Amino acid sequence: MLGRASVLVKPNQLETWDVKVADPEPGGALVSIVLGGVCGSDVHILTGEAGVMPFPIILGHEGVxxxxxxxxxxxxxxAGEELKPGDLVYWSPIALCHRCYSCNVLDETPCENTQFFEDASKPNWGSYADYAWLPNGMPFYKLPAQAQPEAVAALGCALPTALRGFDRCGSVRVGETVVVQGAGPVGLSAVLVAAQAGARDVIVIDGSPLRREAATALGASLTIGLDVAPEERRRMIYDRVGRNGPNVVIEAAGVLPAFPEGVDLxxxxxxxxxxxxxxxIGTQPISPRDLTIKNLTIAGATFPKPKHYYQALHLATALQDRVPLAGLVSHRFGVSQAGEALSLTKSGTAIKAVIDPTIT
Known part of the structure; x- marks a missing residue:
């Protein structure tokens, strides 16, 4: 059996291939893609900004x-839930080895032997495709019967990333003030989690009116456009939250100049x-003295653990009728239209684009 897949042959060269669909290995599963999320990191992979990849690769690491x-x-x-063909699942796309120091001593991801991509000609878990082959050891979770696939896919790997960030770097406490730089899926996820945690103020900085509107729907109390100068953005934020400034700032913009501004905010x-x-990839200057005089903590997080995908699935399901999560899916594209989906994501026009294999 053959299925279609969107294959990145080299930077900026995307092709649609017919690939062989293999039976699952012992302990694994074969799934047909319902929705494959288009992530901002896919744009960085496409352009080469994220470094050299083991080409050719099937793109897509978010899937229902x-x-x-x-x-x-x-x-x-x-998670021990009974499973049968026809059930919907959502998976953690990082193939961990489960036999290294990071996996078994630190309990951290990624591990020393993490495999993010497989050669496009081999059984594959990329989600810009008709099928995904999930190897033994790649965790997947059954969607609850009432779960809306669009609500789960809307924040794809972004909601697990936000949960991972708060888990590793400290959660938002009731009454704290929060600033989020960027209202793409990661930023929107941070807004959602902060608002649900009881933050007093959640302030969002983003250049897209559409994304700022989405942030408000998820719980942002104030949004600020990029047409406002950085010094004026700072003044507005400090006027609102008080002279001590925000308790938590989250960088979700994905652009280097956000970093020194975030330290300052x-x-x-x-x-x-x-x-x-x-x-x-790159550097930005900051003043080390600021870290000392403000008693500042700077921390980073990446590559959610499997538990964060499980938490994200159930949080999205619990909130889907109270928060317009499914409505964040703004654009759908077929497998052969992945280039258009990535272009729209790069431009910031889409709140969330997905690959829907039923579109031809």
């Missing part, structure tokens, strides 16, 4: 899929959590 076949010995998901005794600068 339907179980087609279960490998030998598989009768439940990775973070208030006394505050935390600056860096989540979006995975793909933007």
């Amino acid at each position: 899929g339907r179980i087609e076949k279960l490998g030998h010995g598989v009768s439940t998901d990775y 973070t208030g006394n005794h505050g935390r600056y959590i860096v989540l979006g600068l995975w793909g933007a």
Whole structure:
């Protein structure tokens, strides 16, 4: 059996291939893609900004899929829920080795032997495709019966990333003030989690009116456009939250100049959590003295653990009727239209684009 897949042959060269669909290995699963999320990091991978990849690769690391076949010995998901063909699942796309120091001593991701991509000609878990082949050891979780696939896909890997960031760097406490730089999916996820945690103010900086509107719908109390100069943005924020400044600032912009601004914005005794600068390779100057005189903590997080995907799935399901999560999916594209989806994501026009294999 053959299926279509969007293959990145080299930077900026995307092709649609017919690839062989393999039966699952023992302990694994074969799923048909229902929705494959388009992530900002895919844009960095496409352009080469994220570094050299093991080309050719099938793009897509966010997915909701339907179980087609279960490998030998598989009768439940990775949370012990009974599973059968036809059930919908959501998976953690990082292939961990489970036999290294990071996996078994530190309990951290990624591990020393993490595999992010497989050669496009081999069984593959990329989600810009008709099918995804989930190897033994790649955790996947069954969607609750009432879960809306769009609500789960809307924040794809972004909600697990935000949960990972707060887990590693300190959660938002009731009454704290929060600033989020960027209102792409990671920023919107941070807004959602901060608002649900009881933050007194959640302030968002983003250049897109559409994304600022989405941030408000998820719980932002104030949004500021990039047409406002940085010094004026700072004044507006400090006027609102008080002279001590924000308790928490979250970088979710994915652009290097956000970093020094974020350090400057973070208030006394505050935390600056860096989540979006995975793909933007480079440096930016900051004043080390600021870290001392403001008693500042700067921390970063990347590559959510499997538990963060499980938490994200159930948080999205719990909130889907109260918060317009499914409505964040603004654009759908077929497998052969992945280039258009990435272009729209890069431009910031889309709140969330997804690959829908039913579109031809």
